[in-house]
Amino acid sequence: MARVVVDVMLKPEILDPQGQAVANALPRLGVNDVASVRIGRRVEIEFAGEADLDRAKEIADKLLANPVIEDYAVRVEA
Amino acid sequence: MARVVVDVMLKPEILDPQGQAVANALPRLGVNDVASVRIGRRVEIEFAGEADLDRAKEIADKLLANPVIEDYAVRVEA
Amino acid sequence: MRIGVVTFPGSLDDGDAARAARYSGAEVVRLWHADPELYGVDAVVLPGGFSYGDYLRCGAIARFAPVMETIAKGARDGLPVLGICNGFQILCEAHLLPGALTRNQHLHFRNRDQKLRIEAAATAWTNGFDSGQEIVIPVKNGEGCFVGSEELLDRLEANGQIVARYVGENPNGSMRDIAAIRNEAGNVVGIMPHPEHAIDLLTGPSVDGLTFFTSVLAHLAGAAQPVEEEVAA
């Protein structure tokens, strides 16, 4: 078994209401030194055999990310 | 500005219907070598000053992760 | 009797909860998330909706509202609290109820009229029902799947803390068909379906929901009595 991680984040210029809501809540927890929060998805793909980065990229392209609003990064996890 | 990343994943024993839905869709894309998919959240915290790991942990504990169902990992991003 | 209904930013069924409390004969006091004061209410309803947009996790941000601190304290002292849908999620996030509510197994928001079986009539909010009674009230949620460890679930069963179960098709994949639970003391109840939408046949599938509100009034009236009995005895 080998794990590939795909991090999917909204493109920087796209509004992230989730991150914004969390950032706005922080002062109530007494946290004042955070400039911004962005929230995306972390997808762990467990391959039966070898980790297959190209395959993972293909899956990300087709299923995991919407290229119109999201970017993704793929990496093998140690 | 410095970024801390908090990865929040459902605990292994908690069912992840979203991950399962992706896994189930894979054979239709011709992908047959994936054993499982799990989907969690990736939270990017941008600190105004220095990256503050302890702060990030505190935020994760209180807000970002629900310890009943989720685990998290915190790291400074290069 | 005064029932407080809390409004968080993003609360949606607060007007409905207030209407249901009014129909049951209670005086309604609207409470505001940013105001810790409870204005002497005898019971509190945390209504449905999408507090703070339900971003991050449902109820995760609302839990930190100033009013929640007072409510948490009150709940530990026996104040009856009913969390409906988003209110249930907030109660779990605030650890006033065990377990957690997660994304529906089928991944869709689902709104339908749902049959439930009342399993525990001995709570502040369900004493007007008979144990085993079946009722119909609307369910509508995207994250109503109750989860907990097997150990927790066994404990809830053993303690009679499961207040209601789905009958027929489980609308969200909730473990052991759980629709509602209570805390150990029985004053705090969380329910995923919406009793406040079943108080009038004109606008809902039944009037079964009203009993939750009349129950708490009976509970409060009853709670006043034992003290007198003690005095008498």
Next chain:
Amino acid sequence: MTAVDIDVDTVERALATADEEQPFAELGLQPDEYERIQQILGRRPTQSELAMYSIMWSEHCSYKSSKIHLRQFGEKKPPSERMLAGIGENAGVVAITDKLAVTFKVESHNHPSFVEPYQGAATGVGGIVRDILAMGARPVAVMDALRFGAADHPDTARVLPGVVAGVGGYGNCLGLPNVGGEIVFDPCYQGNPLVNALCVGVLPVDGLQRKEADGPGNIVVLMGAKTGRDGIGGVSVLASATFDSESEQQRPAVQVGDPFMEKLLIESCLELYASKLIVGVQDLGGAGLTCALTETSASAGTGMSVQLEKVHLREASMQPHEILASESQERMLLIVEPAKLDAVLGIATLWGVSATAIGVVTDTGRLVIDWHGQTVVDVPPGSLVDDGPVYARPLKEPNDLPLLIADRAETLPRPANPEELRETLLRMIASPNLCDKSWVTEQYDRYVLGNTILAQPEDAGVIRIDEETHLGVALSCDGNARFARLDPYEGAKLALAESYRNVAVTGAVPIAVSNCMNFGSPEDPGVMWQFAEAVRGLADGCLELGIPVTGGNVSFYNQTGAVPIHPTPVIAVLGIHEDVRHRVPMGFSQEGDLLYVLGT
């Protein structure tokens, strides 16, 4: 603030560089239109001005192809004392009693929903809700009329779930019950699905809000979400002149909705209305600040002086023309007397919504916009709103129409015996267009607010608007594009009649009509003919039934390549229900009831 290094096209610069070439054609402006702009200004427009004219004179904002046809709705309008606001306003408003009024409107969000189904549909709901809010009303229910390609086409599997989740995601989170709609599958929508959203709101008769920026000296306030590079689409060509192609990529056309922010915006606006704290209000829709600033000042005949750098930005690097063109969601523009500014900002703060004074109303008759102390826009606002081009485009009945009409249903094989009849019936009720729609409707909250009297699967939605008197309204929206393809005039009338009947059979009296006209390219004479016929049909139908069209929306360019969708007029009818306790649901209520057929 003057320390900022400004590299923008100012009025001063425009005067100095009169011959600079500008990408007006890429922005969709015709050479004669560009010439008109220069005449109006007496110089070449600045980048920002060019962006503003291109937006306001676009088909979407100026109704340049449809205007001459839509006039019929006013000309043929039966007299109605109930109408408090009509076509030209954000939404039509009709009085229900001496004290209560309702406002409703249908709007399309077709193209964005094809690109990003979830966000496209979600922001479609968000946009129509703000239209209703801008009239002074509390939004109380939504409906959605949807059209998709073939049910078994792979792309339908991508678009439909996203659209439905988006309509539900936004409406549910706003707490608006969804009380009905339509879903129709037809291959003609394969590359161009339709997402039409309807919203209805309730207001006190004396609480009607105006958009006029009256009273020189009054403050212009922008309230709601920060402004980002959402949906600035075509205007990005202005950037490509000065930016490299790398940064060009950073200009997304997709808007992301934040229903939570919209909910807060609704509550703050309603509180502002109730406390009578504002002079005017306008929602920011498709054309963002450009439309809001020009419409509010033009309709009042005033001017405005705006400091654009005061707009809260999501990205600091945004240029003035981008800020003016941004379609960021969940924003409203307010006109406020100076003495009431603090109270207004206080209410916004209470709800956690940001609000910023960005300018003042003037009596100059000019909209002057500064960017860090330099003037980037100086225009007569009316020239953007009212003086846009108007076209009488050529009309021609499509060539294939006689053939289509000749191919009559009578030539189809008919079931010859009970077996075949049974078989046909079963096939029909299992077909995508007739089957049970609960997979969709169960994703919508129909109970929230506690006033839903009838919703899916009924033919019309009925909601209570007054708990004391049991007063309610009934709503239906319908369209049949196959009828309209064969005869757009009759097709529009039929859609109106169906909607009217749906409302009437609940026990309500129909009083007002809204519509969304979904058509192909107006530059195609065949499409233009279909449009003209449909509008004529609707106007005539309304005259015959004695109810006015109070508003609507036109969506052109719904086509794939040269092939337009079937003409799809979606007609919404609103009726008054005197006592919702007497509503008539469609199900048989008890055994032994008698069945009658009425009509011919």
